[in-house]
Structure formats: structure tokens, C-alpha cells
Amino acid sequence: MPQRVRIEKIDELKVGEARRFDYERGGERQEGFVFRSATGLVAYRNWCPHWGVDLDIGTGKFYAKKVDRLYCRNHGALFRVHDGYCDAGPCASMSLEAFELVEEEGAAVIEVPDLPPAIYR
Numbered sequence: 001m002p003q004r005v006r007i008e009k010i011d012e013l014k015v016g017e018a019r020r021f022d023y024e025r026g027g028e029r030q031e032g033f034v035f036r037s038a039t040g041l042v043a044y045r046n047w048c049p050h051w052g053v054d055l056d057i058g059t060g061k062f063y064a065k066k067v068d069r070l071y072c073r074n075h076g077a078l079f080r081v082h083d084g085y086c087d088a089g090p091c092a093s094m095s096l097e098a099f100e101l102v103e104e105e106g107a108a109v110i111e112v113p114d115l116p117p118a119i120y121r
């Protein structure tokens with residue numbers, strides 16, 4: 001059964017900002033992030049498909065405004081904001097793991113599946 005992660009006061013997140021969150025899956029602690037674009041909120045696992053490491057190296061910053069992409073601070077992969085597809089960098093044509101998200105009364109509720117899709121394991 002998917003777990004739900006609730007992040008309060010997400011309505012305070014400004015365009016271009018992200019907020020990280022933790023969850024447990026498969027017996028390990030993992031991290032995701034919610035990002036607010038000009039068109040709304042998206043949620044992804046904080047995990048680069050290139051090396052399987054955090055995108056932000058602990059900074060909480062995921063956005064490259066000049067190119068309007070989420071990016072990985074390790075080797076510069078660029079991901080489209082709306083779907084997490086990598087269109088430049090060492091993992092081009094791969095994608096971030098996206099999570100379902102709904103907004104409820106100023107909070108974000110993120111649904112994390114029990115298992116990541118096979119391509120992310």
C-alpha cells in the first residue's frame with residue numbers, strides 16, 4: 001500500500017523553490033522533494049538516475065532558472081520540470097522518479113509507491 005507523506009505550509013513555497021522530505025521504503029530511508037514551478041507543484045525522488053545519488057548534494061537547491069530545468073549538482077544533468085525527463089547530460093533520456101501529489105488546505109500530500117518502478121531499482 002503506498003505511503004502518504006504530508007508537507008504542511010507548502011503554499012508558502014515560492015516559484016523556483018523546493019522542499020525536501022524523507023520517507024522509508026524497502027527498509028531504507030529515502031528522500032524526495034517538492035518543487036514549485038510557475039505552473040504548479042511537482043514531486044520527485046531525490047535520486048539521480050546517472051549514479052543513484054542525491055541531485056542537490058544536500059543544498060536543497062534543484063533548479064537552474066536560466067534553462068528552466070531541475071538539475072543534478074553532481075555532473076549537471078538537466079531534467080524537465082513538469083515530467084522529470086532528462087534532456088541533457090549523462091543520463092539523457094532517463095527520468096526522475098515522479099510521485100503523485102495533491103494539495104490539501106495549504107499542504108502537499110505525496111503518494112510514495114511501495115516499490116520504485118523496475119528501472120529505478
Ligand code: FES
Pocket residue numbers: 048049050051052053055072073074075076077089090091
Ligand atoms: S550523478 Fe547526476 S548527473 Fe551524474
